[in-house]
Amino acid sequence: MSATDGAGGRRPTLALVGATGAVGTVMLDILTERPYQWGEIRLVASARSAGRTLRVRGEDVVVRALAPEVFDGVDVAMFDVPDAVSAEWGPVAAARGAVVVDNSGAFRMDPAVPLVVPEVNAADARVRPKGIIANPNCTTLTMMAALGALHRRWGLTAIVAASYQAASGAGQVGIDRLQDELAAVAGDRSLGSVAGDVRKALSGLPGNSPFPAPLALNVVPWAGSDKGDGWSSEELKVRNESRKILGIPDLKVSATCVRVPVVTTHSVAVHATFAGPVTVAEARAELAAQPSVVLLDDAAAGIFPTPVDAVGTDPTYVGRLRQSLDFPDTLELFVVGDNLRKGAALNTAEIAELVGAELAGR
Amino acid sequence: MSATDGAGGRRPTLALVGATGAVGTVMLDILTERPYQWGEIRLVASARSAGRTLRVRGEDVVVRALAPEVFDGVDVAMFDVPDAVSAEWGPVAAARGAVVVDNSGAFRMDPAVPLVVPEVNAADARVRPKGIIANPNCTTLTMMAALGALHRRWGLTAIVAASYQAASGAGQVGIDRLQDELAAVAGDRSLGSVAGDVRKALSGLPGNSPFPAPLALNVVPWAGSDKGDGWSSEELKVRNESRKILGIPDLKVSATCVRVPVVTTHSVAVHATFAGPVTVAEARAELAAQPSVVLLDDAAAGIFPTPVDAVGTDPTYVGRLRQSLDFPDTLELFVVGDNLRKGAALNTAEIAELVGAELAGR
Numbered sequence: 001m002s003a004t005d006g007a008g009g010r011r012p013t014l015a016l017v018g019a020t021g022a023v024g025t026v027m028l029d030i031l032t033e034r035p036y037q038w039g040e041i042r043l044v045a046s047a048r049s050a051g052r053t054l055r056v057r058g059e060d061v062v063v064r065a066l067a068p069e070v071f072d073g074v075d076v077a078m079f080d081v082p083d084a085v086s087a088e089w090g091p092v093a094a095a096r097g098a099v100v101v102d103n104s105g106a107f108r109m110d111p112a113v114p115l116v117v118p119e120v121n122a123a124d125a126r127v128r129p130k131g132i133i134a135n136p137n138c139t140t141l142t143m144m145a146a147l148g149a150l151h152r153r154w155g156l157t158a159i160v161a162a163s164y165q166a167a168s169g170a171g172q173v174g175i176d177r178l179q180d181e182l183a184a185v186a187g188d189r190s191l192g193s194v195a196g197d198v199r200k201a202l203s204g205l206p207g208n209s210p211f212p213a214p215l216a217l218n219v220v221p222w223a224g225s226d227k228g229d230g231w232s233s234e235e236l237k238v239r240n241e242s243r244k245i246l247g248i249p250d251l252k253v254s255a256t257c258v259r260v261p262v263v264t265t266h267s268v269a270v271h272a273t274f275a276g277p278v279t280v281a282e283a284r285a286e287l288a289a290q291p292s293v294v295l296l297d298d299a300a301a302g303i304f305p306t307p308v309d310a311v312g313t314d315p316t317y318v319g320r321l322r323q324s325l326d327f328p329d330t331l332e333l334f335v336v337g338d339n340l341r342k343g344a345a346l347n348t349a350e351i352a353e354l355v356g357a358e359l360a361g362r
Numbered sequence: 363m364s365a366t367d368g369a370g371g372r373r374p375t376l377a378l379v380g381a382t383g384a385v386g387t388v389m390l391d392i393l394t395e396r397p398y399q400w401g402e403i404r405l406v407a408s409a410r411s412a413g414r415t416l417r418v419r420g421e422d423v424v425v426r427a428l429a430p431e432v433f434d435g436v437d438v439a440m441f442d443v444p445d446a447v448s449a450e451w452g453p454v455a456a457a458r459g460a461v462v463v464d465n466s467g468a469f470r471m472d473p474a475v476p477l478v479v480p481e482v483n484a485a486d487a488r489v490r491p492k493g494i495i496a497n498p499n500c501t502t503l504t505m506m507a508a509l510g511a512l513h514r515r516w517g518l519t520a521i522v523a524a525s526y527q528a529a530s531g532a533g534q535v536g537i538d539r540l541q542d543e544l545a546a547v548a549g550d551r552s553l554g555s556v557a558g559d560v561r562k563a564l565s566g567l568p569g570n571s572p573f574p575a576p577l578a579l580n581v582v583p584w585a586g587s588d589k590g591d592g593w594s595s596e597e598l599k600v601r602n603e604s605r606k607i608l609g610i611p612d613l614k615v616s617a618t619c620v621r622v623p624v625v626t627t628h629s630v631a632v633h634a635t636f637a638g639p640v641t642v643a644e645a646r647a648e649l650a651a652q653p654s655v656v657l658l659d660d661a662a663a664g665i666f667p668t669p670v671d672a673v674g675t676d677p678t679y680v681g682r683l684r685q686s687l688d689f690p691d692t693l694e695l696f697v698v699g700d701n702l703r704k705g706a707a708l709n710t711a712e713i714a715e716l717v718g719a720e721l722a723g724r
Contacts, residue, residue, distance in 0.1 A: 213666075213670075239687065254686045254689060254694055260622050263553070269618035299594065322591055334620075
């Protein structure tokens with residue numbers, strides 16, 4: 001693997017912190033699919049995972065333990081770790097000269113940290129007084145490519161959103177828990193039809209689920225932590241991050257975030273109101289022109305996006321576009337995106353590539 | 363079983379048409395739980411199911427084939443059959459003197475047919491020029507007890523709703539299909555994580571799914587038939603039936619109806635706007651005072667309604683009540699109800715009991 005780019009310049013050095021997590025694992029795939037962006041790639045994880053060998057770009061790389069020195073000589077450091085780890089180690093990496101691209105919630109609402117979706121607000125990534133750029137929450141990200149495109153053209157004023165969020169939004173423990181629950185209910189065709197049976201079927205599983213209720217054969221209307229007045233952290237992230245990314249401080253947002261028994265890929269039903277009239281035909285044309293959006297919108301013919309078709313792919317899929325019958329200047333749409341790719345690792349990689357290109361003078 | 367009521371009057375005769383379907387099966391349970399409402403109960407089904415013996419109120423009853431004569435002497439005939447069967451046979455039963463309570467979509471929007479939720483508009487059931495009363499669609503019904511109570515007090519003006527609908531909304535074939543799909547994906551923990559795998563895992567199943575996409579490990583943003591301009595029949599039912607039941611012809615409604623891998627019990631995320639200010643505390647008190655509503659609303663403590671806890675029970679469960687942060691006079695709520703009970707059989711039985719009491723002069 002050459003460490004110079006096509007023009008002979010040095011390719012930037014990348015560190016991936018959290019290489020062994022659910023998002024980190026997808027990031028290794030993405031880095032392998034886009035092999036010419038980086039020179040050296042350092043894989044970093046907790047001391048517990050250090051010493052493991054992971055494969056990226058066809059090479060075996062030994063995972064290094066998180067320590068200040070691993071950031072020496074690093075141009076861009078991507079963090080896919082819990083909030084507390086990012087809060088502690090992001091500034092350490094930045095102090096060592098790396099531009100940090102952080103996928104946690106630690107810095108997203110910091111006014112000195114840009115919150116970036118490259119299709120929407122790439123220019124914001126250049127102004128980073130703390131040397132840190134934040135990657136949005138996965139549920140917010142599911143909507144941004146589509147809503148950003150519509151906003152540029154028609155001026156978004158309000159959204160009412162209801163999510164259908166996958167287990168992997170809670171990380172590898174979320175995936176494992178859903179799979180354990182599905183295994184525990186498999187084969188009993190009476191389950192889900194009579195009160196209490198599903199809880200009973202799961203009673204043999206450990207009590208440490210990341211979800212506050214059974215997820216198999218169920219939906220769970222709560223994601224994240226309590227933020228007061230009945231709101232979950234996930235719902236307020238959708239509101240506050242959408243406002244920041246789109247640059248609409250007074251955007252009206254109401255979100256209801258619900259976990260569903262899907263392994264990976266979030267969906268969101270969006271009721272979006274604009275500053276003026278917009279037709280479905282115009283919106284379709286605008287969305288179809290976006291490189292990162294795929295329109296799947298002929299429901300009568302069975303064409304609409306679903307998680308099992310989107311998982312493992314990069315685009316934001318949009319379908320079920322229709323004019324609200326009773327609300328002026330309002331469209332309904334259903335957006336679907338892989339929460340580990342565009343919702344997390346891919347967008348992080350795209351931000352990092354923006355920075356890499358900037359550093360390389362490209 | 364005595365055919366007289368406590369006052370010595372004749373108990374009315376009931377016919378249940380569609381006794382062998384998914385809703386009919388639940389209806390047998392409900393009739394057994396409420397044994398003193400009716401004198402004779404006749405069970406009726408298609409010629410294919412005639413002659414079978416079903417158990418109701420502890421008695422074995424032989425199913426009779428649908429024919430005009432089965433309605434002779436019947437006071438109330440409940441229909442849980444497809445639209446076309448109701449359209450043909452409902453008027454036949456009415457012509458024979460039965461008051462028809464129909465759970466299909468055949469008559470719901472007929473101006474000469476009342477559409478009734480007893481908690482909301484019981485009086486409408488008394489004016490039935492065709493001798494037919496309609497039972498609402500299950501998704502609409504999931505919301506009505508709660509929204510009806512809030513509307514009486516604060517005047518509902520608009521709702522934006524996103525549903526999480528169970529497989530049994532598509533009848534027994536829906537339940538069977540979801541169970542078949544779950545069996546087909548069971549044991550392969552890689553499924554749902556990589557594009558295409560779920561479809562491949564289901565490729566051995568028959569091609570006659572009632573759902574237009576895989577439902578296991580997925581969500582399907584389409585329910586019902588195409589009604590033009592991108593809208594599904596289910597979504598327009600939510601709009602039109604809500605307006606009729608609540609008596610608000612100009613109620614603004616936008617619904618997105620999505621099928622989820624839950625066997626039975628629908629959920630709906632509702633954004634509800636009123637004619638004036640309403641606080642969460644006031645709404646909670648109003649909802650808690652409704653006999654058919656159960657408030658489960660302390661999400662921070664893990665208390666919110668979910669399908670696996672609601673299935674097999676009668677109430678409408680309401681949780682996640684919160685004040686919209688950016689929309690005036692608006693509440694967010696999450697409502698959950700068994701779509702085969704309150705969403706279908708129970709509400710039908712309750713309407714039939716209203717009529718039975720009226721006929722008995724009670």
